[in-house]
Amino acid sequence: MTQKILVLPGDGIGPEITAQASRILAACQARGLDVEVEEGLLGGAAYDVHGEPLPAETLEKAKAARGILLGAVGGPKWDRIEDLAKRPEKGLLGVRKQLGLFGNLRPAITYPQLAEASSLKRELVAGLDIMIVRELTGGIYFGQPRGIEERDGQRVGFNTYVYSESEIERIGRVAFEMAQKRGKKLCSVDKANVLEVTILWREVMERLAPEYPDVELSHMYVDNAAMQLVRAPKQFDVVVTGNMFGDILSDAAAMLTGSIGMLPSASLNESGQGMYEPCHGSAPDIAGQNVANPLATILSVAMMLRYSFDAPALARQIEEAVGKVLDDGLRTADIASEGTRTVSTREMGDAVLAAF
Amino acid sequence: MTQKILVLPGDGIGPEITAQASRILAACQARGLDVEVEEGLLGGAAYDVHGEPLPAETLEKAKAARGILLGAVGGPKWDRIEDLAKRPEKGLLGVRKQLGLFGNLRPAITYPQLAEASSLKRELVAGLDIMIVRELTGGIYFGQPRGIEERDGQRVGFNTYVYSESEIERIGRVAFEMAQKRGKKLCSVDKANVLEVTILWREVMERLAPEYPDVELSHMYVDNAAMQLVRAPKQFDVVVTGNMFGDILSDAAAMLTGSIGMLPSASLNESGQGMYEPCHGSAPDIAGQNVANPLATILSVAMMLRYSFDAPALARQIEEAVGKVLDDGLRTADIASEGTRTVSTREMGDAVLAAF
Ligand SMILES: CC(C)[C@H](C(=O)O)[C@@H](O)C(=O)O
Ligand SMILES: CC(C)[C@H](C(=O)O)[C@@H](O)C(=O)O
Numbered sequence: 001m002t003q004k005i006l007v008l009p010g011d012g013i014g015p016e017i018t019a020q021a022s023r024i025l026a027a028c029q030a031r032g033l034d035v036e037v038e039e040g041l042l043g044g045a046a047y048d049v050h051g052e053p054l055p056a057e058t059l060e061k062a063k064a065a066r067g068i069l070l071g072a073v074g075g076p077k078w079d080r081i082e083d084l085a086k087r088p089e090k091g092l093l094g095v096r097k098q099l100g101l102f103g104n105l106r107p108a109i110t111y112p113q114l115a116e117a118s119s120l121k122r123e124l125v126a127g128l129d130i131m132i133v134r135e136l137t138g139g140i141y142f143g144q145p146r147g148i149e150e151r152d153g154q155r156v157g158f159n160t161y162v163y164s165e166s167e168i169e170r171i172g173r174v175a176f177e178m179a180q181k182r183g184k185k186l187c188s189v190d191k192a193n194v195l196e197v198t199i200l201w202r203e204v205m206e207r208l209a210p211e212y213p214d215v216e217l218s219h220m221y222v223d224n225a226a227m228q229l230v231r232a233p234k235q236f237d238v239v240v241t242g243n244m245f246g247d248i249l250s251d252a253a254a255m256l257t258g259s260i261g262m263l264p265s266a267s268l269n270e271s272g273q274g275m276y277e278p279c280h281g282s283a284p285d286i287a288g289q290n291v292a293n294p295l296a297t298i299l300s301v302a303m304m305l306r307y308s309f310d311a312p313a314l315a316r317q318i319e320e321a322v323g324k325v326l327d328d329g330l331r332t333a334d335i336a337s338e339g340t341r342t343v344s345t346r347e348m349g350d351a352v353l354a355a356f
Numbered sequence: 357m358t359q360k361i362l363v364l365p366g367d368g369i370g371p372e373i374t375a376q377a378s379r380i381l382a383a384c385q386a387r388g389l390d391v392e393v394e395e396g397l398l399g400g401a402a403y404d405v406h407g408e409p410l411p412a413e414t415l416e417k418a419k420a421a422r423g424i425l426l427g428a429v430g431g432p433k434w435d436r437i438e439d440l441a442k443r444p445e446k447g448l449l450g451v452r453k454q455l456g457l458f459g460n461l462r463p464a465i466t467y468p469q470l471a472e473a474s475s476l477k478r479e480l481v482a483g484l485d486i487m488i489v490r491e492l493t494g495g496i497y498f499g500q501p502r503g504i505e506e507r508d509g510q511r512v513g514f515n516t517y518v519y520s521e522s523e524i525e526r527i528g529r530v531a532f533e534m535a536q537k538r539g540k541k542l543c544s545v546d547k548a549n550v551l552e553v554t555i556l557w558r559e560v561m562e563r564l565a566p567e568y569p570d571v572e573l574s575h576m577y578v579d580n581a582a583m584q585l586v587r588a589p590k591q592f593d594v595v596v597t598g599n600m601f602g603d604i605l606s607d608a609a610a611m612l613t614g615s616i617g618m619l620p621s622a623s624l625n626e627s628g629q630g631m632y633e634p635c636h637g638s639a640p641d642i643a644g645q646n647v648a649n650p651l652a653t654i655l656s657v658a659m660m661l662r663y664s665f666d667a668p669a670l671a672r673q674i675e676e677a678v679g680k681v682l683d684d685g686l687r688t689a690d691i692a693s694e695g696t697r698t699v700s701t702r703e704m705g706d707a708v709l710a711a712f
Contacts, residue, residue: 084555157554158518193430195502195513199440226604
């Protein structure tokens, strides 16, 4: 049966960058990838049409798709929506939750062609290759109770950071297996000196460890992890952590590479269904100008082929095409440097297609 | 009436570094600072003697002191204590809470003599001077309910992230006032696109802003803040955020400078009573070897004189002495570089005293 891919352009630069990625997808179909591609509305774009960030129609399409390619959601246009449930971000969180996409893989890789782009000294980031495994459907993002209410004559805001053993075990296994396929080192990040929920987190990771004897498990407090990422990022192989810490650390790690416009991500559920998106945001300041970097989105297609369609050869061909374009000195503005040629979003798409 | 200073050496390198800072304190007394200095036990050191990290005697002394100088607490020796309430860190959290030290000031400054020590490129950190204002007695560190319990046949861990309007307002005012004395820019960090508690946070900051018309208030999501700190740290002047985000971001910011061994911190309550401590931890791996850097602790004394004893001249003299020692090329191992002279903890103390 022909499987489905759903493209959700979203907001800001989302439509431009997914447009280029869709061209690559079409080229993959031409090379025999048996998929049906359709589009849907998510985030602010959906709110503007339907009054909600995750319309029922989009959710239905998402559930029916094996792979979802997302651009990005959010922007100042929707920041003033009073009802948090209607904001663009809630559309994204809704897809994650409804499809059970608990396993978020965020690679932080330094491209040899772009090592100068990092704000860190070259020797600290050359060859950097970290995989951050972030739990994506639990923790404080979804914990109940939550809200703002009146207590003793003043308003109080509250959220709940909660994990069950089974949730921790599930993401722990993803991380251990990832470490087995890579450098065999797993660092679990918590705040077990202060937060009970992360004491349980640490305990479960310890309990799993003997089942993966080839993986060396270590633990680090989140504040120290933030420091160590800045000080000596190459000490890490695979990092596993909860939703909130993962949000912060994966963005910091991505920025270390100096080329956040290059980094894809995957969000998977237990059956391998997944949503794929660039690590960067919707960049409303440059939206519609044909200058955004489409490579992270194009590389998200490669990740999709690898993790959801078991098509590693095609994935590699996309990645090699991107590498070739970089070798040729083509750069969008965000990664431009002396001696390279600055190209537009569409020209970058053209170049990758030509090299594919 | 003679005011009191309590020195809490704590664990790991704590005793060595506070020993050097105490010599500076004694020199200040000799120059007319009218204080009585005593010592107390906190953290693992207290646990080993009294079976608890914050003995009643220490708490009493702390309450009676105008200024508290802390080395650092914690270490692997106590990591296996089952009862979280007995761990060294809880001693520190107890002092913060019991004395109401809600206002944590964490400067991240690049010393011109040490700009090469940063893992960031020189131009990005030269002249860096950020003040992170972290709320220290609320948020998820202290929120109730918390714990680990059985639910539906499995264990679940949970913590509560909670802030009231008055708590937010109190730390907001500290931050706005700090910004007024500095570069007049305040960036409030939250996750208002996901967490209700930080929607309230943002609202209160907005409400305060008109009272400080000379300060430019901006807001940033915590994941973006972690990125921006790595990408372009000099964009920040004063940053204000909650306890957990502040823990992570202040450590990242400290590490950006490349010389976390140089950074002091202050934790103040409404009456100016304060605890002062280096930003770095107890570094158990180098404890007792006479190699730790005592400068952050010595600079914490300067901060104490400025914020709790209204003795800015004496504070400046300490800071100038530290500057002179660095100019002379003396370095402890953590900040050593080519062409400088590596000295021990005690020799560094000697040198600062001599320059004072
Ligand atoms: C847009 C936002 C809700 C989201 C998150 O916090 O998870 C984003 O920052 C991310 O990391 O994918
Ligand atoms: C030791 C620990 C409890 C403490 C904290 O998390 O507040 C430390 O990391 C700090 O930042 O002072």
